[in-house]
Amino acid sequence: MKKWILRSWRENKSLILFIALMLIFRSAVADWSDVPTGSMKPTIVEGDRIFVNKLAYDIRIPFTKVSLFTFSDPVRGDIVIFDSKASGKRLVKRVVGSPGDIIELNDNILTINGEQLDYVTITSSASTVDKLENMPGIEHVVRIDKRGSRLSSFRSLEVPSEHYLVLGDNRDNSVDSRVIGFVPRNEIVGRSRSVVLSLDYDNYYIPRQDRFFHAL
Template sequence: MQQWIQKLWRENKTFLAFIMLMFVFRSAVADWNEVPTGSMKPTIVEGDRIWVNKMAYDIRVPFTHISLYKLADPERGDIVIFDSEVSDKRLVKRVIGVPGDTIAMHDNKLWINGNTVSYQDTPESQEKAVDPDTDQLEFLPGVEHFVRIEKQSWSFSNFLPVVVPEGQYLVLGDNRDNSADSRVIGFVPREEIVGRSRSVVLSFNYDNYYIPRADRFFHTL
């Protein structure tokens, strides 16, 4: 058995080394992540494969969450990918509150540190994912992006002011009425965040025989 393994390594060591390096790269440097749900609509749609920069915040030990060196902290407005211990799955959400922030929501309108966040109705847009009947521009401090808000309110359209603890983050889905985010799973610990996304790599239309969406290739988020 040992001789067979040695022979296999000698004959295929270049290929096997490449495979190992690829797994290390995807674990610690960059990867893509499939988005199977609409919780981030209209920014991210079902079938998008988003690019994940795993060195946006930390240099980590491959295949672990152990940080060797902190490069930066997540900022308000970042789209983050994290391994949620509470929900036992990998999730994609937007950072709304950073440590020390006071966040509240009233009728799906955010308040950050006592200031109301501005919103603007969206006219007809060239972006196919944007629906002018439900989508609005949300002006977070320093960042503007689309959110989807249904006409009928639901139980999570409101929450009283909460202070984001040190080392944790408040995250929400852009599809505000259809997202299991910090309103369900609570604050997200810093160590669960594995990377940041700013673009789509490619996208498959689940409703049309998984045909790639040409307009989503390398689409900026």
């Protein structure tokens, strides 16, 4: 058995090293993440594979959440990927509140630290409306259900230390901080700013070429 292991190592050393380095790279440097739901529509659609920059905030020991060095912290507007203990899933959401921020939502209108955000209607359908949300430092499009939902409002909340308030851009159809609570800093594994590739789930998984390397 020992001889077989040694022979296999000698014969496949390059392949084994390549696989090990690739796994370390994906764990600690960069990866991609599949987005199976529409919670971030219209920014991210079902079937998008988004690039995950795992060095955006920290250098971590591979295969752990132990941070060796912190470059920066998430800021409002960042699209973050995090391993949510509360939901038991890896989620993709947008940071709306940083530690110390006071956040309120009334009929899908955000107020951050006493300042109500401005909204401009972009498109409208029978059931939804897409609006440009002018968040301090970044503008992005959110989707609102015209009928509203139980998620459309929440009372004024202060984001605690080492936590973040995150929302999906599809505001009435997202499991986010309104459901799972504030996100601990150590659950955030990276940031995304682009789509790598996209497959159309409703059309035989045909690639959506217009979304390849699409900026978020």
